[in-house]
Amino acid sequence: MINETSNINEEISSVDNCSCEEAQICIKNLRKVYKTDDSETVALEDFTLNIRKGELVTIVGPSGCGKTTILRMIAGLLEPTSGTILIDGKEASGPGSDRGMVFQDFALFPWRSVRRNVEFGMEVAGFPKEERRNRADKYIKLVGLEKFANSRVHELSGGMKQRVGIARVLVNHPEVTLMDEPFGSLDAQTRNIMQVQLLKILEKTDQTIIFVTHSVDEALFLSDRIIILTKRPATIKEIITVPWPRPRDRADPEFSILRKRILVELENENVME
Ligand SMILES: Nc1ncnc2c1ncn2[C@@H]1O[C@H](COP(=O)(O)OP(=O)(O)OP(=O)(O)O)[C@@H](O)[C@H]1O
């Protein structure tokens, strides 16, 4: 029986050992202040991180600490107050087809069918109808919605909408996929299936994924590295390199030891102000 003295805590490295030159995504000293007429909210402070091509990095941290803010800035949907984000050496100013984002609130077109939601990006990019349909159907199947391809999105459950949101982004084969709690509203069983599917897609496509989650279990099952944030204003508290190859066994005692350690770190940040 492995106990707390297991060497797992020594195996994990806390060092972000990829240089900006080697990285696909190079983020330096990112800071975000939201200003309204009568207040200022510092959401993010001194956020520096390099991510390699093909890496799956998860971000965990207390609610309201600034996770969505980070993803929106990488997606080019939100201007940083200061700091830089380079994607393949180029500044990420404004959205681009190299990045796709799965939104926390799905952001679908409710009046369109599932298929026409998934086809949307390809429609904008001017793909021929047949290719659009073939590619859309492949991803609709991947998220298990083939029976609902012609249903309108407002007729679907929350979890089904979330799966449409995932298919709609992955179908465009972005270089970088930003996922904001993509499995948050799925039931536990579907969530586990989607995690396995995501890893299969990653294997086939070598996509880089930045994934926000509140589930430490999910972060440990999926990631190459886990970024633990402090409470707002978010800064990096610790970076954990997950030491096991995939597929991972959630029942492994070492998995539990690392889960517990991360949960304790998060609990320390979760003090209500
Ligand atoms: N458009 C905005 N204007 C003003 N303040 C904002 C805006 N968007 C976010 N904030 C504030 O910035 C902080 C970080 O918000 P953000 O949505 O990034 O948190 P989060 O970590 O994603 O939270 P959750 O886990 O609940 O999704 C919060 O205090 C929030 O109120």
Ligand SMILES: [Mg+2]
């Ligand atoms: Mg959020």
